[in-house]
Amino acid sequence: MSERPAIELPEGVLRVTADNSGPMTFRGTNTYVVGYGDTCCVIDPGPEDAFHLEAIVEAVGARQVEAVMLTHRHRDHSGLVRKAKERFGAPLFAAPSPAVAYQASVDFAALESDRSLIDGGSLQIAGHRIEVVATPGHTSDHLAFALPEHGVLFTGDHVMGWSTTVVIPPDGSMRRYRESLKKLVPRDERLYLPGHGDPIERPERLVRNFLHHRRQREEMILLSLQEAPVTITGLVERHYPAVEGALAVAAGYSVKAHLVELFERGTLAGPDPLVSDGPFELA
Numbered sequence: 001m002s003e004r005p006a007i008e009l010p011e012g013v014l015r016v017t018a019d020n021s022g023p024m025t026f027r028g029t030n031t032y033v034v035g036y037g038d039t040c041c042v043i044d045p046g047p048e049d050a051f052h053l054e055a056i057v058e059a060v061g062a063r064q065v066e067a068v069m070l071t072h073r074h075r076d077h078s079g080l081v082r083k084a085k086e087r088f089g090a091p092l093f094a095a096p097s098p099a100v101a102y103q104a105s106v107d108f109a110a111l112e113s114d115r116s117l118i119d120g121g122s123l124q125i126a127g128h129r130i131e132v133v134a135t136p137g138h139t140s141d142h143l144a145f146a147l148p149e150h151g152v153l154f155t156g157d158h159v160m161g162w163s164t165t166v167v168i169p170p171d172g173s174m175r176r177y178r179e180s181l182k183k184l185v186p187r188d189e190r191l192y193l194p195g196h197g198d199p200i201e202r203p204e205r206l207v208r209n210f211l212h213h214r215r216q217r218e219e220m221i222l223l224s225l226q227e228a229p230v231t232i233t234g235l236v237e238r239h240y241p242a243v244e245g246a247l248a249v250a251a252g253y254s255v256k257a258h259l260v261e262l263f264e265r266g267t268l269a270g271p272d273p274l275v276s277d278g279p280f281e282l283a
Helices: 050-060 081-088 174-184 203-227 232-239 246-265
Strands: 007-009 013-017 030-034 039-043 064-069 092-094 122-125 128-134 143-147 152-156 191-194
Touching (some): 013 050, 030 050, 039 050, 064 081, 064 122, 174 246, 191 203, 203 232, 203 246, 232 246
Parallel strands (some): 039 064, 064 092, 152 191
Antiparallel strands (some): 007 013, 013 030, 030 039, 122 128, 128 143, 143 152
């Protein structure tokens, strides 16, 4: 892997992108170094990669890191947490750990937060007031971080400009994902800085588009169920005919997440989609 230089963004933010590009990570995981003067914080240190750690160290420079902050515990965001904490002598600020680990390759015990963050919490870090915005859906422990005075929101994997996020039950929840999108609509941030991809301007329009997209997907699934009982595999083949490989797997997770939501509403009959491929039918 090769080191990538930090990109300067508005409001004293540096972005360092890890060299872990792929179908689920786009050009790589974004780490943000935020702060003015002699202090800063690091948001999402990224995957465990020595070159990426050194790039973060270079972006930090001589400043004191007051906190390592985590939007969620997926490995591509959290892999460097332990080494970053050791390197900078900084505590981990994150949501409380989920009740059940949602990614087998992640050591959740090593990601216990030194300070647990909750929705609406306010922090004074590195010359900024940072507001905690709980955005569960992609994962149950997902957070976004706002700079209210500057109209900036670090969105992690909740909102990205290049793709909708993947929702993987049982920890991931389509219902909670949509609720978290709706929660962002009335907010006044003008710039989103996501976990993957470029900064997002005019974010409210994108958030509304994502909500519309998810409504359309649910309607397509309901139309298929009106015609005949169908499996998750059959729905993916029907509604995502061009995708394959990792993207087909992600599509299957999203279909399952929609079916779980319908099952919870009582709209769906048949086996529990959390544990079965189906077939499913309308109740």
